[in-house]
Amino acid sequence: MSICKIYFYFFMFLSINFFFLSLFFLTLEKSFFLELNLMSFNSTSIVYVVFLDWMATLFMSFVLLISGVVTKYSEEYMKQEKFLVRFILLVVMFVLSMMFLIISPNLISILLGWDGLGLVSYILVIFYQNVKSYNAGMLTALSNRIGDVALLMAISWMINYGSWNFMFYLEFYSEDYMMKWIFNFVVLAAFTKSAQIPFSSWLPAAMAAPTPVSSLVHSSTLVTAGVFLLIRFNIGFSESLNKFILLISLLTMFMSGMGANLEYDLKKIIALSTLSQLGLMMTILALGDSKFAFFHLLTHALFKALLFMCAGSIIHNLNNCQDIRFMGGLSKIMPLTCIYFNICNLSLCGFPFLAGFYSKDLIVEIFSMGEFNFFVYIIFYISIGLTASYSFRLLFYTVSGGFNYISLFSLSDQSKIMLSSMGKLIFLVVFMGSILMWLIFPTPFFICLSFTMKIMTLVMIILGGWIGYICAKINLSEVKNMSFFKSFLSNMWNLPVLSTYGINFFPLYSAKIYTKTLDQGWMEFYGSQGLYKGLSILSKWIQLFSMNHVKIYFILIFMFILFMFCLMI
Known part of the structure; x- marks a missing residue:
């Protein structure tokens, strides 16, 4: 074994x-x-x-x-x-x-x-x-x-x-x-x-x-x-700390959702969706409902693990190609993997009666019952719409249309070990949301919302899905005057630049100056190299004395006699 x-x-x-x-x-x-x-x-x-x-x-x-x-x-x-x-x-x-x-x-x-x-x-x-x-x-x-x-x-x-x-x-x-x-x-x-x-x-x-x-x-x-x-x-x-966590988590949700809609790397899109869901967990946590955050943590773990495994299966079959523009029409070639992939994506969006729906819909409805300012509501609901948007965009690029990779390439659903591993999770992705809901919350919640607020989640999911489809059809990268906007959003509001180049530049630049002027300049001349030269000369003198000690002994005696003779005169 x-x-x-x-x-x-x-x-x-x-x-x-x-x-x-x-x-x-x-x-x-x-x-x-x-x-x-x-x-x-x-x-x-x-x-x-x-x-x-x-x-x-x-x-x-x-x-x-x-x-x-x-x-x-x-x-x-x-x-x-x-x-x-x-x-x-x-x-x-x-x-x-x-x-x-x-x-x-x-x-x-x-x-x-x-x-x-x-x-x-x-x-x-x-x-x-x-x-x-x-x-x-x-x-x-x-x-x-x-x-x-x-x-x-x-x-x-x-x-x-x-x-x-x-x-x-x-x-x-x-x-x-x-x-x-x-x-x-x-x-x-x-x-x-x-x-x-x-x-x-x-x-x-x-x-x-x-x-x-x-x-x-x-x-x-x-x-x-x-x-x-x-x-x-x-x-x-404290209340102020919770408000701070709420603000940061909402911005993270929004930023990652926008970035995922402009990304073409399959694994990065799913990574940004993880970031979005972490923002959602932090948001509900900041409102003081830790059980809801934990509930979504568990359901998210199931469908996100399977989503990555499906992505890995596709990448493995495509000879390690991760660009979604080279995919397409995979539903005909890899039907079982695509079924798992679709179910996970729908669960991520909060499609009714899948695992993600029970946690996500409950979180959104509890959130809607609270009293917050307009900014918080707008960012929260837009972020939910963006989740559906990048999910449907991903499905459009990978599952539908024609096959865009090398025509001679042969793909199939023949990896039994990978499929059996994914098959073990798919039932949990479908049924575990309801089971966990009954276990963690045995008493039903009384949620009192107007009809508009009640269907707001569904409206945002449908609207987000439609926007994702439009984004995929138009291909935003080809739209004129979008280069700055696209680079800003796809680079996660320039956070990688700030956290790597922005932080590393000045220490590295100062280290370069230090190396040139001190390590390889005056410091080298008067420090290690100067010390080395001085010690070399000194050691040569000592070596000269030690190798010619008889001559030096007689010379010193002669100089001493000469000195004594001078004193006597």
Whole structure:
């Protein structure tokens, strides 16, 4: 049995167990808190804390399920890879880091998983060793390091409370000045991990990783770590901090939706859709409804994992071509993959009675019942319309029309391992939304809205789909006087320029000047080279003395006698 199948069965076994454990915690309203004393030194104890409640166990169940399916999928997708075992072990390390993060109510042990995610994600992004991957890996690692530092600052501030088990302090100390600083650092850490503005540029760059990794990263690990951390800390957030999170998340939703409508890279479009959905989770989280954010986190994990797997299957068949303009007519050639792809896209849009509908529609209706200004409503609903827009544009380019790739190229749905892996998720994408709704929210919500507001979501989805179709038909890149507008939006409001070139330019330029003037200039002349020359001359003199010591001895005696003779006269 291959290593992929071993880990697949292992992950699936753990996933089922954690799912039933979450049902146990959910129905009995219980949680499990365990302190493991690792070491005691005088009066100090080093303790590892494990906290299991229905939320942690359910999330772990989904992470393990998707990880299991992805490892099996990798067996076919990465079969030409020489170091497949190394790749699978890295994925296992990635999942293990996520587990550490989920079960930790302690900031120190959270950092263990948090840093593990950052390190392993860097290794996985640079897995295909080329310049593009190295650049993307450095951008990913350095962006996440900002969050790591913020978390370290939060840890140092929590020394004032005598313990790092933050769950004991959130409600009681929420008005405390120092705890507000801790909340600010935690929000900064979550923004870097979940790629909110201004840290959004690393998410599309991380597409340099293999597609199975993208499937795992963008569904249930890494990017969702920031949202999950905020769900844990959400109780103590002040109103002003929630408003700030709301503004940033709305702008992220809008920016990523606009960018996805002008992008032609298949994986980048799906990556930007992840960014949009993360913005949606953060938005509802900022309104104080952490359960809704968690609900959408789980449903999104299912259809996004499958969406990436379908994209990977298409890319694999097209000999690693990711440009959607070379696709088209795939429904005739790869019917089963396209069916899965369409269902996931419709679920992403919030099509009625698919998994995405139950979470997304509920979030939008709860949002519509709130009292907000006009700007928030407009941005929120436009962002929902943009989701449908880029989804239908993607379907138009890939599924419909004629085949645009090399005519001699032969495509088919013959990869049984990949299709069986995707088939395991498709039933969950269709049915899991309703099941989770019954489990997490057993009591129905009373939503009181006018007819206009009630059908607003459906109207925006239909309108967005129509706009996406028009965008695909017109091909915006060919429209005159659109170059600046297109480059601004497709470059994510120039965030990659600001976060890479904008930050790197001055340090690199000053380093160049320093190297020329000091390292290779006067510093070199008077420093290392000057010192080397001086020591060389000195050593030659000493060597001369040591090699001719008899002559020098007699010369010195002669000079001494001469000196004495002069004194006597």
